[in-house]
Amino acid sequence: MALRSMTGFATVSGQVDGVGWAWEIRSVNGRGLDVRLRLPEGGERLEPVIRAAVPIKLVRGNVSLNLKLSRMGDDGTPVLNFENLTAVISAAAQARTIAEANGMELRPASVAELLTQKWVWDTGPTMNQDWVEAAKAQIPDVVEMLVNARKAEGVALLSILTTQLNTADNLSKSARVLAVARNARAGGALRTKVLAVLEITDLVDEDRLAQELAVLAVKADVTEELDRLDAHIIAARGLLAVSGPIGRKFDFLMQEFNREANTLCSKSNDTDLTAIGLEFKVVIDQMREQVQNLE
Known part of the structure; x- marks a missing residue:
C-alpha cells in the first residue's frame, strides 16, 4: 500500500x-x-x-x-x-x-x-x-x-516529509560539529577557572573537583540527544517505506522528536547550538503539520 x-x-x-x-x-x-x-x-x-x-x-x-x-x-x-x-x-x-x-x-x-x-x-x-x-x-x-x-496526496506528502527529514539530518550533522567546538571551549574555560582556584588555595580536593567537573561535562553534553534525534530520523524514513497506515506511529514519533529538540535547546549553553535547536523545532513543527494528514 x-x-x-x-x-x-x-x-x-x-x-x-x-x-x-x-x-x-x-x-x-x-x-x-x-x-x-x-x-x-x-x-x-x-x-x-x-x-x-x-x-x-x-x-x-x-x-x-x-x-x-x-x-x-x-x-x-x-x-x-x-x-x-x-x-x-x-x-x-x-x-x-x-x-x-x-x-x-x-x-x-x-x-x-x-x-x-x-x-x-x-x-x-x-x-x-x-x-x-x-x-x-x-x-x-x-x-x-x-x-x-x-494516494495522490500521499505522493506529495512523501516528497515533503522526505525533504524535511533531509533538513533535520543536515541540522543534526551541523549540531555535532558545533557541540564538539563548544565542548572544547567549555573544557578550556573550566580548566582555566580550576587553575585559578588552585593558585589561591590548597583546600580543594583535586579528586573531588575532577569528579564534579566530569559531572558538569556530562550534564552539558548533547551527544545523547543528537544520537536519539538521528535514531528518530532513521525510524521516520523507515516508516515512510512501510506498506500500510503509519499516521499514528508517525505522530508518536514526532512527540519524541520534539522532546529531544527541547532538551537540546535547554542544554546547549551556546548561541549557535541553540539556534540549531530552534531550527530543529521549526522543522519538527512543519513535519507534524504534514503527519496530521497521514492515514
Whole structure:
C-alpha cells in the first residue's frame, strides 16, 4: 500500500430513465474512521452498502458522502423546477422592496448562485426508483476514486516529509560539529577557572573537583540527544517505506522528536547550538503539520 493522505475528493455521476444523480465523497484528517452520509429520499437502502464498503478501503479519516438527485430531460440535462424558481425570485423581489422602504439595500442573487440550490432542480416524488440499483453499483467506484485521490496526496506528502527529514539530518550533522567546538571551549574555560582556584588555595580536593567537573561535562553534553534525534530520523524514513497506515506511529514519533529538540535547546549553553535547536523545532513543527494528514 502506497503512502496515503486522509485528504481527498471524488465525484461520480450517472443517469437512468430520466433520473440523474451525482455522488460526492470527500475526506479530511481524523483520529479514526467516521463516515457521514447525506442521501435523498429513496436512497436509504444504500446506507448499509456504503458503510460496509468504506472500511474495506479506508482506515482513518472523516469521510462525507453526499448523493444528489435531479430529473433529467430528454436531452440528458437536469430539469429546472420552474415553480420553485419563480416563487423564490418573487419572494426575493418582495424582500428587496421591503428593505428599500426601510433604508436597506439587498444584494441581488446571481443566476449562478441560484443554480447551486437543490430546490431549483426537479427531484419530485414521481421519479421512478430504478436509479437506486444503478447508483448502488457505483459505490465501490466512488470509494476507489477517493482512495486514489488520497494516494495522490500521499505522493506529495512523501516528497515533503522526505525533504524535511533531509533538513533535520543536515541540522543534526551541523549540531555535532558545533557541540564538539563548544565542548572544547567549555573544557578550556573550566580548566582555566580550576587553575585559578588552585593558585589561591590548597583546600580543594583535586579528586573531588575532577569528579564534579566530569559531572558538569556530562550534564552539558548533547551527544545523547543528537544520537536519539538521528535514531528518530532513521525510524521516520523507515516508516515512510512501510506498506500500510503509519499516521499514528508517525505522530508518536514526532512527540519524541520534539522532546529531544527541547532538551537540546535547554542544554546547549551556546548561541549557535541553540539556534540549531530552534531550527530543529521549526522543522519538527512543519513535519507534524504534514503527519496530521497521514492515514
